[in-house]
Amino acid sequence: MKKMLLLSAAAALLSLSAAAQTPTFDQYFENKSLRVDFALSGNAETQSAAIQQLREEPVWSGPKHNLIDKFQYGGYYINVYDKASNQLIYSRGFNTLFEEWRTTEPAKHESQSWNNSASIPYPKQNVIVEITARDRKDMKFYPLMKTEVDPKSIFIDRGKLKENRVVAIQQNGDPTEKVDLVFVAEGYTAEEEDKFIADAHRFAEALFKTAPYDQRRQDFNVWAVAIDSEESGTDYSGKGIYKNTALNTGYYTFGVDRYLTTQDMKPIRDAVWNVPTDAIFLLINADTYGGGGMYNFYACGTAGHPKTPEVFTHEFGHSFAGLGDEYYSSEVAYSEFYNLDYEPWEPNITTLKDFGSKWKDMLDATTPVPTPATPENQELLGVYEGGGYVSKGIYRPKQSCMMNDLKAFCPVCQRAILRMIDYYCDREY
Numbered sequence: 001m002k003k004m005l006l007l008s009a010a011a012a013l014l015s016l017s018a019a020a021q022t023p024t025f026d027q028y029f030e031n032k033s034l035r036v037d038f039a040l041s042g043n044a045e046t047q048s049a050a051i052q053q054l055r056e057e058p059v060w061s062g063p064k065h066n067l068i069d070k071f072q073y074g075g076y077y078i079n080v081y082d083k084a085s086n087q088l089i090y091s092r093g094f095n096t097l098f099e100e101w102r103t104t105e106p107a108k109h110e111s112q113s114w115n116n117s118a119s120i121p122y123p124k125q126n127v128i129v130e131i132t133a134r135d136r137k138d139m140k141f142y143p144l145m146k147t148e149v150d151p152k153s154i155f156i157d158r159g160k161l162k163e164n165r166v167v168a169i170q171q172n173g174d175p176t177e178k179v180d181l182v183f184v185a186e187g188y189t190a191e192e193e194d195k196f197i198a199d200a201h202r203f204a205e206a207l208f209k210t211a212p213y214d215q216r217r218q219d220f221n222v223w224a225v226a227i228d229s230e231e232s233g234t235d236y237s238g239k240g241i242y243k244n245t246a247l248n249t250g251y252y253t254f255g256v257d258r259y260l261t262t263q264d265m266k267p268i269r270d271a272v273w274n275v276p277t278d279a280i281f282l283l284i285n286a287d288t289y290g291g292g293g294m295y296n297f298y299a300c301g302t303a304g305h306p307k308t309p310e311v312f313t314h315e316f317g318h319s320f321a322g323l324g325d326e327y328y329s330s331e332v333a334y335s336e337f338y339n340l341d342y343e344p345w346e347p348n349i350t351t352l353k354d355f356g357s358k359w360k361d362m363l364d365a366t367t368p369v370p371t372p373a374t375p376e377n378q379e380l381l382g383v384y385e386g387g388g389y390v391s392k393g394i395y396r397p398k399q400s401c402m403m404n405d406l407k408a409f410c411p412v413c414q415r416a417i418l419r420m421i422d423y424y425c426d427r428e429y
């Protein structure tokens with residue numbers, strides 16, 4: 001009996017200390033953001049990070065309870081530690097376009113430096129901000145940079161930026177309990193603002209017609225930020241066409257004609273400085289097929305191509321839910337994008353190195369692993385070889401998926417999307 005009592009006392013103590021370990025928003029943070037702009041520099045072999053500027057911005061739209069990011073997605077993490085107690089009080093994973101560049105041929109011969117940005121809730125006391133990067137050699141995160149931040153420092157920029165026209169496409173509640181999806185105009189002139197707002201409405205409708213977003217429309221606020229460009233369109237550097245636009249986007253990223261991105265995060269973050277922002281979609285005023293999307297960074301696509309509502313949903317799958325590409329036959333600029341000796345972090349592809357961490361729980365006991373890609377198995381959830389840009393060694397959950405051929409999302413991708421919605425809506429995930 002005594003033993004039992006002791007055990008339950010120990011259990012109570014344990015749960016007490018667990019509660020003390022869980023950071024609460026009001027204890028550590030104010031209801032606004034600290035934007036951390038940083039440079040990532042390096043090449044295929046090495047990289048480093050350095051602070052460029054810190055900014056106080058007026059809105060925090062991320063979750064207030066889900067302060068520690070359990071997904072373990074992405075190539076980088078920003079971690080925030082309370083200086084006094086050394087406790088981890090906020091973390092969030094993300095990708096950058098820079099890390100993709102590091103896997104291209106030029107990165108073997110030259111070094112570059114790119115602008116990046118991450119926002120954290122505004123600390124009340126001194127904190128240590130750390131950026132870690134995943135090493136592809138063992139898939140673990142290692143520190144790149146650590147700096148102490150005094151929230152009262154005079155070196156934090158607290159100025160306003162340009163007040164752009166912001167239109168609420170749909171508003172469903174408190175931004176800290178919703179996904180705040182922000183369309184940002186790119187390549188629209190001042191005269192084309194109304195076209196941009198109409199395009200943003202059209203894309204939002206396309207997203208909320210697609211499962212599983214169709215069941216969760218109420219979980220989203222959607223905003224449109226109409227920043228004006230001097231010229232209409234975007235760059236086609238491979239064709240010698242350059243436009244003076246607000247976000248400096250262009251096709252021919254890494255030399256691939258349909259890969260449409262921008263290297264520079266700063267003008268994007270400047271555009272949304274006063275807008276609740278969880279997920280950014282750059283809506284580009286062009287009609288050629290193309291787009292891009294990186295996890296918790298941004299996604300982009302063109303307004304005018306007939307396929308673009310699907311391309312938007314596909315790219316948003318990357319940037320919002322961390323989904324990997326399930327295709328393996330299209331041209332990409334990467335060489336050896338995935339290390340086949342390890343499980344990739346994306347929830348919808350596997351090397352079968354640790355399949356239990358992926359969708360093994362969703363398979364029927366009778367489904368063979370790997371699963372033959374036969375016509376009879378067209379609708380069967382399984383483990384099909386080919387995905388992540390290679391035909392051998394990476395497996396996908398279904399023969400067809402939005403992340404492969406722009407058809408309906410497979411059940412594995414749907415589950416990952418719902419989990420991310422729950423994270424942003426501050427529910428258990």
Ligand SMILES: [Zn+2]
Pocket residue numbers: 326348397398401402403409410411412413
């Ligand atoms: Zn899928």
